Amino acid sequence: xARDHFIFGIQPVLEALKGNQEIDKILVxxxxxxxxxxxxxxxxxxxxxxxQNLPLQKLNHLCKKNHQGVIAYISPIEFQPFEHVxxxxxxxxxxxxxxxxxxxxxxxxxxxxxxxxxxxxxDAIIIPxxxxxxxNQEAIKRSxxxxxxxxxxxxxxxxxxxSKMKEYGLQIIACTEKTDQLLYTLDFSKxxxxxxxxxxxxxxxQLLKIADQRAAxxxxxxxxxxxxxxxxxxxxxxxxxxxxx
Numbered sequence: 436x437a438r439d440h441f442i443f444g445i446q447p448v449l450e451a452l453k454g455n456q457e458i459d460k461i462l463v464x465x466x467x468x469x470x471x472x473x474x475x476x477x478x479x480x481x482x483x484x485x486x487q488n489l490p491l492q493k494l495n496h497l498c499k500k501n502h503q504g505v506i507a508y509i510s511p512i513e514f515q516p517f518e519h520v521x522x523x524x525x526x527x528x529x530x531x532x533x534x535x536x537x538x539x540x541x542x543x544x545x546x547x548x549x550x551x552x553x554x555x556x557x558d559a560i561i562i563p564x565x566x567x568x569x570x571n572q573e574a575i576k577r578s579x580x581x582x583x584x585x586x587x588x589x590x591x592x593x594x595x596x597x598s599k600m601k602e603y604g605l606q607i608i609a610c611t612e613k614t615d616q617l618l619y620t621l622d623f624s625k626x627x628x629x630x631x632x633x634x635x636x637x638x639x640x641q642l643l644k645i646a647d648q649r650a651a652x653x654x655x656x657x658x659x660x661x662x663x664x665x666x667x668x669x670x671x672x673x674x675x676x677x678x679x680x
Contacts, residue, residue, distance in 0.1 A: 546577020
């Protein structure tokens with residue numbers, strides 16, 4: 436991440452948190468103590484900001500200046516509240532299409548997915564507060580700039596958001612190889628949220644339980660699965676194909 440997209444020092448980071456600045460992630464030195472450190476941890480928890488404890492040597496490698504054991508990465512985008520986005524979608528008369536990314540952590544994959552999401556008319560991408568790819572200049576580059584014009588909602592509990600989507604009348608489709616039902620047999624003319632899982636572990640069990648249906652992309656060759664960004668593109672443009680008919 437470029438230098439102008441992180442701040443360091445415990446007091447500047449505290450002020451950024453208090454000022455509701457969009458912070459992507461905070462790195463904190465292991466076992467840092469003191470009243471400011473206590474306040475920092477409280478604000479991180481209250482504001483649901485992703486954080487990671489690291490040894491001093493690692494922080495020194497990331498920042499050569501007097502970071503005081505705290506480095507915060509500033510998000511280049513403004514996250515949107517899910518309730519605001521879903522309300523705006525219905526008020527505009529659009530047929531909702533959301534994409535839930537369950538711990539997709541690779542920046543390249545995330546950026547590519549954002550590009551496909553923008554091209555396919557996704558109303559918002561939903562990511563977890565922890566475990567998602569860092570939204571930085573590299574992610575923007577990999578998305579060809581699409582990330583700057585795409586609604587992104589960062590939520591603490593993806594299962595709760597998926598359940599809320601169902602209350603709004605959206606069908607939840609989990610894209611996974613753990614089913615015999617093929618993607619192309621589903622009806623995407625309905626308001627829809629597609630769930631894509633992490634590169635390593637797929638979709639978590641709770642989200643799979645909430646999903647109305649599971650959908651697999653047929654694989655013909657010897658490789659058993661596709662890259663998550665490719666899978667997302669295939670699923671999203673099946674929605675586009677059906678809705679254009």
